[in-house]
Amino acid sequence: MKVLVELIVSFLSTVGFGLVTNVPRRSLLPAGITGSLAWVAYYLVLQVDHGLILSNFTAAIVIGILGNISAVIFRVPVNIIYVPSLVSLVPGGILYLGMRSFTLGNEWRTGQYMFNALTIAIALAVGFVVAEVIFNRIKPLLLKVVSRRKQPANK
Amino acid sequence: MNESISEDDLITVCGQVGKILLTSGAETSRVEGTVEYIGRAAHYDITCHATITALFVGVNNQTKTHLVKVRLGDFNLEKVDEINTMSRRFVEGKIDFAELKKTINQIDKKVIDFTWPEKVFGAALVSVAPMLLFKATWADLGLAFFVGIFGYLAAALSSPRIKTPYVAAGLGGFTVGLLATLLQSMGIATSAGNIIVSALMPLVPGVAITNSFREIIDRNTISGVVRAVDALIIAGSIGAGVVIGAAVSSILFHLGGGL
Numbered sequence: 001m002k003v004l005v006e007l008i009v010s011f012l013s014t015v016g017f018g019l020v021t022n023v024p025r026r027s028l029l030p031a032g033i034t035g036s037l038a039w040v041a042y043y044l045v046l047q048v049d050h051g052l053i054l055s056n057f058t059a060a061i062v063i064g065i066l067g068n069i070s071a072v073i074f075r076v077p078v079n080i081i082y083v084p085s086l087v088s089l090v091p092g093g094i095l096y097l098g099m100r101s102f103t104l105g106n107e108w109r110t111g112q113y114m115f116n117a118l119t120i121a122i123a124l125a126v127g128f129v130v131a132e133v134i135f136n137r138i139k140p141l142l143l144k145v146v147s148r149r150k151q152p153a154n155k
Numbered sequence: 156m157n158e159s160i161s162e163d164d165l166i167t168v169c170g171q172v173g174k175i176l177l178t179s180g181a182e183t184s185r186v187e188g189t190v191e192y193i194g195r196a197a198h199y200d201i202t203c204h205a206t207i208t209a210l211f212v213g214v215n216n217q218t219k220t221h222l223v224k225v226r227l228g229d230f231n232l233e234k235v236d237e238i239n240t241m242s243r244r245f246v247e248g249k250i251d252f253a254e255l256k257k258t259i260n261q262i263d264k265k266v267i268d269f270t271w272p273e274k275v276f277g278a279a280l281v282s283v284a285p286m287l288l289f290k291a292t293w294a295d296l297g298l299a300f301f302v303g304i305f306g307y308l309a310a311a312l313s314s315p316r317i318k319t320p321y322v323a324a325g326l327g328g329f330t331v332g333l334l335a336t337l338l339q340s341m342g343i344a345t346s347a348g349n350i351i352v353s354a355l356m357p358l359v360p361g362v363a364i365t366n367s368f369r370e371i372i373d374r375n376t377i378s379g380v381v382r383a384v385d386a387l388i389i390a391g392s393i394g395a396g397v398v399i400g401a402a403v404s405s406i407l408f409h410l411g412g413g414l
Contacts, residue, residue, distance in 0.1 A: 002289065010285040013356075019269050019277025020307075020357055021180070021230035024237075039285055077239050079181060080232045083362055088285045092361025093352045095386070096328075099394035117364065125368035 003040060010039035010088050018084035027080050030070035035085035038062040042089060052116060056123040057130075059089050064131020065138075072142055082128075089124065091117035160197050160252045162219070166212050168256050169193055169201060170223045172238055173210040175263055178228035181235045182370060183207065183378045189242050193255075196246040207378040227385055229314075230362075233267045278307035278357040291349035298335075298344050299353035306331035307357050321392040327358045328396025329403075336404040351397055358393060360386035 014035030018028050042059035049055065067081035098113030169190045176186045186205040190212060194201025200215040207227065213220035238259070245255045269277070282303020283296050291299075310327030317323055331354045339347035363386040371379035 006285055006288060009283060009288055012280045013283065013285055016277040016280025016282075017357070017362075019273050020281060021232050022234075022268055023232045027236075075240075076236050077181070077185065079185065080236055083180070083230060083232060083366075086362050086365055087281060087356065090361030090365050092356065092359030092364075092390075093284065093286060095361060095364060095390040096352065096355055096359050096393055096397075099387070099391040100397060102391065103395050103398050121365050121368045124365045125372050128369055129372055 003043065006043050007036050007040050011036035013088045014084045017087040021083055023080050023084060024076060027070070027074055027076045030066075030074055031081050031084045034063055034066040034070060034081055035088065037066060038085055039088050052119050053123045056089060056120050057127040060124040060127020061131045061134070063089075064128045065135055068132070068135040068139075069142060072139075072146060086124070089120075091120040094120070160199075162199065162214055162217070164252075164256070165194065165197055165199055165201070166214065166219065166221045168252075168259055169203065169212045170210060170221045171259055171263060172242065173203060173205055173212065174223045174225055175234055175238055175259070177205060177207065177210060177225045178231075179234040180228065180230040180232065182366065182373070183375045184370075184373050186210070189239065192246060193242050196248075197252060205378075206375070207381045227381075231267065234262060237262050237267070274311075275304055275307065279304045281357040282307075282354045284353040284356050287349055287353050291353065292345050295345055295349050296353060298338060299350045302331055302334045302338070302350055303354035303357060305334055306354050310358055321388060324358060324389045325392040325396035328355065328393035329400040330396075331355055331358075332397035332400025333404045334400075336401040337408065340405065340408045347401070355393060355397075360389045363389075 011032045015028055015032045018031050023031060038059040041062045042055045045055040045058045063082060063085045067078055067085060070076075070081055071078040094113050094117045098110050098117060101107075101109040101113060172193065173186050173190050176189060177183070183205045187203045190203040190205075191201055194203075194214075202213055202215055204211045208225055210223040210225055211220055212223070241250075241255060241258050241262070244250050245252070250258075268274075279300050282299050284299075287296065306327045309330040310323045313326050314323035317326075331351055335344065335347040335350040335354065338344040338350065344350055363382055367379045367382035367386060369379075370376075370382060373379075
């Protein structure tokens with residue numbers, strides 16, 4: 001039940017950020033699905049492991065693989081799927097909290113928040129690299145499937 | 156079909172393509188790739204070097220280099236997609252160079268955007284952060300939906316009017332801080348902190364900082380660092396804005412209560 005709520009809210013969040021960053025209309029739905037599945041993956045890993053690294057890393061791998069697949073199917077640049085899907089995972093809120101503590105002169109908390117933001121950003125970035133390595137393995141297979149499905153439609 | 160393309164023309168168009176891509180939020184490696192791809196399709200050996208602040212395009216074995224200055228811009232991913240489609244069609248030979256040039260010019264001038272109500276609705280949806288589900292109360296999340304609209308509007312409406320950088324982000328933070336603290340002191344909201352974090356989601360540069368680390372891992376160190384520092388300062392101005400907004404709102408509330 002909780003997972004379902006998380007799924008719906010993260011889907012809406014991703015589509016919303018897609019509207020703000022002006023993605024092409026045809027990529028709103030795939031981006032929303034990618035974003036919500038990545039968030040659910042993040043949520044499920046978080047139930048088992050309470051650290052920041054593993055959960056964000058898993059979510060980035062999900063976004064990386066699904067994003068690349070939908071980029072091939074819908075013929076859009078990958079970044080267009082990545083940017084909206086990332087919005088709920090990304091350490092924006094923590095970055096803000098860190099800079100607020102900085103403004104208020106609270107050094108210990110500033111350090112802690114900044115460290116967390118750095119950890120999340122690096123975990124996500126490394127997750128993308130790993131996902132791209134995995135995707136390059138499955139790409140030939142995917143291209144074969146896509147071209148086979150498209151050919152009857154062209155004729 | 157490609158015989159009549161002059162070198163100068165090609166370099167100019169490539170510079171324009173690179174500039175649109177960079178200001179709309181594409182990664183630098185993608186910009187370099189697209190420009191060199193177009194060059195190869197036009198039978199020129201083009202080299203492109205892109206950083207987030209400047210773009211160089213030149214033909215190998217020639218002395219001419221075209222330099223384009225770029226300013227950091229907001230995300231406009233639809234432009235990235237249109238340029239991508241155009242360059243792909245050019246490389247496949249479906250359109251010729253003159254048509255490519257014409258379309259690129261059109262894309263550069265055209266304002267491709269969702270309508271304002273759609274964007275505001277989008278920002279409101281982002282303002283309900285999944286991060287805070289089951290942590291904040293549902294009422295607070297509902298309020299964040301509306302506070303987020305005002306924060307986004309304040310930042311988006313002021314950014315074309317105020318030339319000083321980072322002020323627009325600060326104004327967004329100020330609005331959010333002011334409204335959230337006011338709601339809490341009036342007893343409507345339970346936690347101003349939760350509303351603020353949630354409602355700031357559309358403004359905060361989280362995606363930018365993640366992209367900057369992707370650039371750094373991709374060995375585009377300069378662009379990555381520029382993006383990261385920019386994100387940090389945006390976050391800082393939002394943070395300062397929220398602090399000031401909260402202070403102003405509590406002063407207002409005390410004055411109002413004292414009267």
